[in-house]
Amino acid sequence: MTPDPAPARPPSSPADRYRYGLRIGVTTVAGTLLLTMSMLRNVRSYHPVWSQAVAWAVLAGVVLIGVAQVARHRPWGRSRPVAIGAVLTASGLSMAGLPAGAATTAADWSTGVVGWVGLVVLFDRPLAVFVGFLCVHEAMVLVDVLVTRSGEVDTLLNALSGAIGTLGYPLAGAIAATALAGAARTVERSWRESELLRTREVIAARLHSGRRHRFATLDQGVLPLLRALRDGTAEPTDAQVRRACSIEAARLRRLFAESEDADNPLLHIVRHCVDVAERRHVVVELQVSGQWPDPPDEVRRVLTDGLLIVVSTAVSWARVTLVGATGQLTLGAVGDGVEIPAAESTVTKDVVVDTISEGRLTWVQARWTMP
Template identity: 45%
Template sequence: MSDAVEEVTRAQLRHGLRIATLLVAAAVVFGLGLSSLLRHLDAYEPSLAQLVAFAALGAVLGGEAALLARGRSWDRLRGPAIAVVLAVSALSYVTLPDGRTSTGVDWIFGAANWVGLVVLLDRPLRAAALFLLAHDLTALLHLVLLDEPSRGDLARFATGSVSVIGFPLCLAVVATVLRSLSAAAAAARREAEQVRVAEAVAAESHRRRQQRFAELSTTTIPLLEGLADGSLRPEDPLVQRRCAIEAARMRRLFAETDTVANPLLHELRHCIDVADRKGVVVELDARGQWPEPPVAVRRDLTEAVLIVLATAASRARVTAVGSADVLSVSVVADCGEVNVPSPVTPGVRVEALNNGNTVWMEARWQPIRQRTS
């Protein structure tokens, strides 16, 4: 399937070639053709048929000029236009004096071929070749059926056919080659664009990996190093709590790259999954609709949840309530006293209440105030 780059390249080359072909055809028809027609006008019987044929070819060229000005092609009018060219070619030969085929009097022999090429330039090469053969065959039938051709007449016709078919056919071949080159050039440009995109994606992926490593290096890596060197004991409840928190942070970090409809709820579910694996029963309730928070805001909103869930003993409830003006994420769980995290994003506030073994913690974000502050 052609993309925008390929289509633009083809359109530019096709438009320039159509203009050049139209100029050549107009020079042949209105220059050589008209001069020959007027010089031998008295020889035609009747001369009106030749004038009608000339006017028809001029109308086809005028139609091509109008289409070029509007940036359009012949489309469904292509067939009728070729039919008109062949019809007026036959009309011209009907009123051509005997023995004048492929001579200076036969002005349409070297004019209609260019007009037909103008119409068929953007079609496959075989279409132009078939038209040129049909046009040449019209002249040959007139010569054979209505005249008594000598060897000299046939030789003159064959010599004239070389230029009548050869020159326009060469231009049609050039048009075909240019179309192939434009497709190849567009394909090369598309491949280069794909390479640039792949390089940009690879660079962005590398940057994100470095960013994740930096984010984990301050908390997760020291924990792993402590477990590795024996300075931290796995059976220590505080160490277990730290491990649960870091596991939730890592799952949240990996979830941040997922493409989902609601990133905040998606990341909350990953935080909850760590508590589920410990046997804690967690309920998640989401109400309302809210604009998608930036990644930094989502981290502040979920940090309170994952800290409380890491300490929960048996049950917890997570609630996300939002609108266009405010977004709140709260958690209630049966856990002991926990440290209230300090948000790093302006516009996010965290509150906590303790009642015995029950802790309620809420992180609230007001996006409108954040954007206008």
């Protein structure tokens, strides 16, 4: 038994699902006891009979409301005091209609039911609240015994011994629910800790994979170029070496941009590539339109490979267009840079790349069909 949850929502965590199952069990017990009560077997002894019928109807109504609350995953909320008042009123009404000396006997059907119906209403309240409810109900029973049997010792002893069953079982159920709810919370904490550990492992694996990719990129391009410059096999005055350095610098900028947080990672990378050209005083025109989902890392690299070459080798100007429309993302670049010997079209990672060179102009267009 725990305090009222603030929002009403379907059970999601293991502890919530466990408490929800216990609540269903308590409601089922209360409903079963109402259907199997002994009122019908003793109906001729009640005066008046209507008081027992009304009391039964009130308790049944509370249980039905409890069933509806369970089905809608809602707590009792502000209706809880009204429901408890109705349960105690029904108990008093049933006692008032008992014949003299019938309290705590088989004819007193409500005494064994009220505790479970009260537990339906107070299931998610602290245990002390339910114990207080049971004490009030037991006090009502003792008062009824004193009034109808003049306080005979045997009668009082019978009432107290009967309370072990009529009140002890609901109390035992409430204690068990409290203990099991505590165990469920412990299980939930362990579950959340294990989920957090698995999440950290996945993040660590992805970070490691990203580092391996970055090191592989350095091994393929930057490091061989640096070694050649160090060994003297590549001369900084050579135009081709300078173009290679510019391309590798753009690839490094793309590598750094991939690890940065951005609302639009692809556009963020494109702007980094453009910045490389602008630092060389190349005039770059960037046009962006449309919307697109974030492409996977491999797709982004294929999309921007041609862009890297165009803006990194442009001599004086370049134009870059990024368009997302009709289920397709297109990244195009044209500039007065390095000449590619022949036109070609390639397909890599579901990206179609067209490259055309004419004179000192190079045009590259990469098209990716959005999922």
